[in-house]
Amino acid sequence: MKRMIFIFSVAMVAVFMIFFAYQNHTISIHTGYRGSGQFILYQPSKLPDSIALNSIPEADPIDDPDPTLPTIRQKYKNVQVLDDLTVLEFSRLMGALATWVAPEVGCEYCHNPKNLASDEKYTKRVARIMLKMTRKINNEWTAHVGGVGVTCWTCHRGNSVPTGDWYTTAKLDAVPPGLGDKQNQSTPGIANIANTALPFDPLSRYLIEDNEIRVQGTVPLAGSNAIPQNGVRKAEVTYALMIYISKALGVNCNYCHNTRAFGSWPDSKPERATAWYGIRMVRDLNKSFLLSSVAAELPSYRLGEFGDGPKVGCGTCHKGTFKPLLGKSMKADYPELWRAGGPQIDTGYISPPHVEVNNPIVPRESLVSGRY
Numbered sequence: 001m002k003r004m005i006f007i008f009s010v011a012m013v014a015v016f017m018i019f020f021a022y023q024n025h026t027i028s029i030h031t032g033y034r035g036s037g038q039f040i041l042y043q044p045s046k047l048p049d050s051i052a053l054n055s056i057p058e059a060d061p062i063d064d065p066d067p068t069l070p071t072i073r074q075k076y077k078n079v080q081v082l083d084d085l086t087v088l089e090f091s092r093l094m095g096a097l098a099t100w101v102a103p104e105v106g107c108e109y110c111h112n113p114k115n116l117a118s119d120e121k122y123t124k125r126v127a128r129i130m131l132k133m134t135r136k137i138n139n140e141w142t143a144h145v146g147g148v149g150v151t152c153w154t155c156h157r158g159n160s161v162p163t164g165d166w167y168t169t170a171k172l173d174a175v176p177p178g179l180g181d182k183q184n185q186s187t188p189g190i191a192n193i194a195n196t197a198l199p200f201d202p203l204s205r206y207l208i209e210d211n212e213i214r215v216q217g218t219v220p221l222a223g224s225n226a227i228p229q230n231g232v233r234k235a236e237v238t239y240a241l242m243i244y245i246s247k248a249l250g251v252n253c254n255y256c257h258n259t260r261a262f263g264s265w266p267d268s269k270p271e272r273a274t275a276w277y278g279i280r281m282v283r284d285l286n287k288s289f290l291l292s293s294v295a296a297e298l299p300s301y302r303l304g305e306f307g308d309g310p311k312v313g314c315g316t317c318h319k320g321t322f323k324p325l326l327g328k329s330m331k332a333d334y335p336e337l338w339r340a341g342g343p344q345i346d347t348g349y350i351s352p353p354h355v356e357v358n359n360p361i362v363p364r365e366s367l368v369s370g371r372y
């Protein structure tokens, strides 16, 4: 009898172990060139969470055009960006704005309900800048967002303050002399860099200014590498940024790189080129909007410890997914956010680097010069 119970318990444990192993098993799919070992790993058990996170609220049906209605200028007093819409398009989009950004409070999050034309609420003034920013992303940053583009939902997902925004991080408390720099010690709680012992604020360095993200020499012999400051510190802060990017997209390094040679563009996957544009786009959004016009409108309690405004990172749109909303576009439902008829916006657009046939990503001469 005892033996039966023993065998039964062992069998049960085995069943549970197989069950849990199955629940958390990982699938790997090879996506790079043959033999390059560029695998994507994912856990099927996590897919339902990802689908829920990336769901899109149902759009109201698009109204048929009605030429008997007044124009937007005739009907409203203070429409500065969306003046290229019809009144029907405008009302439908206002409803969507409420669903995307303030589903609980609704119109009043941005408006004084007694006077919809008034700009008294800062949230309305910020929303107007956000409309310009969204149109700029969709019309001018297609090198990154392609035809998929973004709406307010891509970042906000029903929150007035979207997840994945970031502030310049305060220096951690000084450590006693002799223990070195706190930056390079294990820093639990700094999620951006996965609690590693790397510099903890790579984003301020790389997602605002045009600092070069390069550490690997392009010519043999260390002394002849003309790229300045390629020291250990530069390598650490580069890796910190790369860890942030990988986490923000929910991928491994070899989603973009061939780990044989991180710096080599011909060995990298096309996704790395998309990411290259993403980095430039994020810098542009932060400089042209978040750190300038948006920060100027936000109340002080929304600013960071150093008075800096909240900023966009890769995670603000991606939220741990390789493509925001799993690559689904909302353009067919909200073409208004792709229209560019409003007042001219300062572009700051960077033209794509020259493309060569046998190196689909970046020209070789720029690799040698170390700049692109």
Ligand code: HEC
Pocket: 075, 076, 077, 078, 079, 080, 081, 082, 083, 094, 095, 097, 098, 101, 102, 106, 107, 108, 109, 110, 111, 116, 117, 123, 124, 125, 127, 128
């Ligand atoms: C997230 C902020 C936000 C929400 C929520 C919002 N609006 Fe607006 N609303 C704006 C902005 C910004 C403008 C100005 C647009 C422009 O300048 O192009 C505006 C303008 C308007 C105007 C034009 C007023 C005038 O005479 O100039 C009306 C009407 C309006 N909204 C109605 C609504 C209604 C109704 C709702 C709720 C269903 C709503 N809005 C929800 C941001 C918002």
Ligand code: HEC
Pocket: 097, 101, 123, 124, 126, 127, 130, 131, 134, 150, 151, 152, 153, 154, 155, 156, 160, 161, 162, 165, 290, 302, 310, 311, 312, 316, 317
């Ligand atoms: C690229 C990402 C992104 C997109 C797209 C985007 N926003 Fe934002 N939005 C932000 C960030 C980042 C903030 C600052 C959050 C903070 O205060 O920490 C913000 C703040 C706001 C605020 C102020 C919230 C508050 O309570 O302080 C409003 C209102 C807003 N956005 C409306 C919109 C509207 C409307 C759209 C679409 C037209 C839009 N946003 C599109 C990233 C985005």
Ligand code: HEC
Pocket: 212, 213, 214, 215, 216, 217, 238, 239, 242, 243, 245, 246, 249, 251, 252, 253, 254, 255, 256, 257, 262, 263, 264, 271, 272, 273, 275, 276, 279
């Ligand atoms: C989503 C794509 C992507 C992922 C994932 C990614 N990287 Fe990168 N990596 C890039 C891009 C793009 C650059 C070049 C940035 C630039 O030039 O502005 C780069 C640059 C680098 C460099 C500098 C290469 C040089 O020329 O000196 C190193 C090292 C690096 N990555 C390591 C990593 C590591 C380690 C990981 C995983 C933790 C990783 N990367 C994940 C896109 C990615």
Ligand code: HEC
Pocket: 137, 144, 145, 146, 147, 148, 149, 150, 154, 245, 249, 271, 272, 274, 275, 276, 278, 279, 280, 282, 312, 313, 314, 315, 316, 317, 318, 322, 323, 324, 327
């Ligand atoms: C404004 C929103 C937004 C931000 C911010 C953003 N992305 Fe993206 N990204 C997108 C969209 C939308 C796509 C899908 C484009 C498509 O399918 O053509 C995308 C696609 C990508 C892809 C291609 C994925 C694939 O499998 O083809 C990579 C890689 C990527 N982004 C990296 C980044 C990195 C790195 C950052 C931060 C430096 C970043 N993104 C910031 C919106 C954004």
